[in-house]
Amino acid sequence: MKKKKIGILKYLKKYKCKILIYLITMVLYNGLNIFTTLKLADFITQISALNYSQAILAGAFAVTSALVGRISYYISCHIFMVVRSNIAYDIQLDLTRQFFKIKTQTFGSVKSGDFINRVCYDPENAVELLDGVIDDFAMLLSFMVTTIYILFLNIWVGLVTVGFLIILFLLETKKVKLRNKNIKLAKTEKDKMLGLVNEIVKSERDIKSLNLDDNLALEAEKCCSGYKKISKRKSLADTFFWNFRQFLVVIMVAVVSLVSIFLLKDGKLALSSFLYVLMNRSSISEVVWIVGNIASNFSEAKIAINRMFEILDEEKYPTEVFGDKYLNNCNGVIEFKNVDFSYIEGDTKTQVLNNLSFEIKPNTTVAFVGKSGSGKTTILNLLSKLTECQEGSINIDGNDIKTLSKDFLRENISMVNQFPYIFDNSIRNNLLMVKPDAKEEELIKACKDACIWDFVSSQEKGLDTNVGESGIKLSGGQKQRLAIARALLRKTKIILFDESTSALDNFAQAEIKKSIDALSENSTVVIVAHRLSTIKNSDKIYFLEQGKICGEGTFEELFNNNEKFKEMFLVENI
16 A cells, blocks of 8 residues: 655645735735835934934835835735635545545554544644744844844954854754654654543543542543653753853843944944944844744644644555445345454454355345354454455455445445444434435334334434433433434345344343344344344354354254354353
């Protein structure tokens, strides 16, 4: 897989006209600043020479150019704010869309804070820093004109100034290197902190029920401590370098003033030149500071840009690969042929499926049972292409799943997980997400078939009841029922249930079993279950052990002929 060559220029091109106007107004602003500086120098010279009429004229030019410059600066700032928001929005939208392409297993190996930082903060930060670089370049021109003017007023004043400039540049170089190192470390620590905060918010109920407050508080303390430590180091380093630079500037001004006094005494330096040097003494240090700031901002922007566009790096964040074949009709025939699958983490390889083969006929209900780790959920993940098999093939209607398009697979396969995600929205909108054109009666029927209608109808707002983030206002069973209602509403040709009734009581489970049984009239239904009573009516049951099928048949056939299956059922019903 190759890294996508996408950078910030793609987004800048979209707003090239506005950016051009922005640059023109910035150049105009800084050009007027330079003109103002030169006119102020002329003003001082004319005042010193007692040419008051010429001094007033020079002063008028300086004020006028300064006012026009401020108007130009306002225009450039207005354009920048608009363009910055638009570019950040475009980047955030593209990166969010990329999430849907990233392989499922990648999300399991990357902390959520890593994604949140790269999408929510890095784009705005990068654009703002790049503007800072442009802004600083423009200011640099203005300060350089002032500094060059000072350098040419007198050779001795110039030599002293150049000497201090070299020292200040070396100091700024050291500061930039250290600052960039601290910024990288701070972003890493912030990723960890955001990830932990996200986990705490999502697991609030479990934290309280398991009395994990102190443990999580300790973890939060570690994360915050790491971020505090590096932030403090960065701030202290910045403070030291800023103050040391100002210390050197004071010494420089003192030395320049001392040299100037001797030059004034000998008549080798005009009083107006000396006054100009004193009035613009900060410009010399500002040149160095701005150069360092440009280097820091550019480097920090580069870090932010690299971080956010790393999401498009298919080597670091592998994406799903689909075929281009779209079948107009899906019958729902499923076949696994000699499928091997192993989970690989570092140097550790754990085999889950071993040369697995089976066939599922259309419009039937088939169940997979077995102990934890036997490969049941992996089969569903492979079938829905959330994971890809390493050896063998998986076919739908005789076509290798690798050749089928994303649209075909997503349109014809629904999956209900054991822990379904419910969106922070109303019940109605959670259902409409899967079928936007669904009519009211369809929503109600899906809720009734999923045994959640009694709850919905008892709420004051009915279908318009908000369920909170991750469905926090619902019980585990209600989440599963709502997820089942979504699957029933889609009416796809293949429906997968992964422990999707585990949180239901016996009465609700019995009702949903009827709905699932009815689905096989038009759909192929594949169920993974620990509770064997939920799959009694399945047309066929596969009993898995260590990634292999060690028994198959109807419930009665397995119960009578497979001792391990019988033992599992009896233990469950003791």
